[in-house]
Amino acid sequence: MSRIVLTASSAATDPDGPFAWFRGLVDQVPEAVQPLLIALAAAVPFVEGELGSVLGILGGLHPAVAALAAFTGNLLCVVGVVLLGSRIREALVRRRAARGLQTAGSAESAGAGSADTTAAVSEKKGKARLRRWLVRFGVPGASLLAPLALPTMVTAATFVASGVPRTWVILWQAVAIAVWTTLTTLIATGVLSAVG
Numbered sequence: 797m798s799r800i801v802l803t804a805s806s807a808a809t810d811p812d813g814p815f816a817w818f819r820g821l822v823d824q825v826p827e828a829v830q831p832l833l834i835a836l837a838a839a840v841p842f843v844e845g846e847l848g849s850v851l852g853i854l855g856g857l858h859p860a861v862a863a864l865a866a867f868t869g870n871l872l873c874v875v876g877v878v879l880l881g882s883r884i885r886e887a888l889v890r891r892r893a894a895r896g897l898q899t900a901g902s903a904e905s906a907g908a909g910s911a912d913t914t915a916a917v918s919e920k921k922g923k924a925r926l927r928r929w930l931v932r933f934g935v936p937g938a939s940l941l942a943p944l945a946l947p948t949m950v951t952a953a954t955f956v957a958s959g960v961p962r963t964w965v966i967l968w969q970a971v972a973i974a975v976w977t978t979l980t981t982l983i984a985t986g987v988l989s990a991v992g
Contacts (some may be wrong), residue, residue: 799817808899815854822855831861835869841947844868845977863981867973870948874969881956935960939968943976 811835822830838848852862866896930938935955942951948969955965 831865838869839873
């Protein structure tokens with residue numbers, strides 16, 4: 797325990813700044829691999845491009861390299877989520893359509909159960925709420941505001957599940973990732989230059 801306290805106190809008084817220990821850790825990795833690590837970190841929900849670029853800057857990467865690596869890692873993960881989510885949605889829609897055609901006659905003769913009716917009503921109510929949110933802010937506005945509350949991966953999956961075209965989701969998620977990554981990169985660069 798004393799070693800941890802000693803390390804923390806020496807990092808606070810280090811002439812190279814409070815993050816010299818992190819830079820030392822990053823310096824142990826070859827320079828060509830450092831942006832790849834930032835891209836991998838940015839692919840993690842809640843880390844994403846915003847925190848990924850800050851980690852890269854703290855690790856000693858040039859801010860532009862850190863931002864580009866974080867943007868790339870976050871965007872590649874979002875594209876994967878969108879493509880996978882759209883395939884799952886298409887399969888579910890096809891399955892539901894096929895099942896609806898097969899059971900349409902049997903449901904009328906057997907009568908609908910109350911559990912099925914309740915599930916259908918709550919599903920419609922949830923979809924209606926999401927549609928109101930999308931209508932109010934639109935995909936562009938929702939994409940730009942969503943990183944304040946949710947990871948971009950969750951936002952993208954929600955949009956695709958609600959039926960928004962995947963190209964539209966990818967476009968606006970890319971814009972949102974670029975805006976937020978640039979903003980946090982500029983803030984981190986400014987704060988670090990002010991702190992010294």
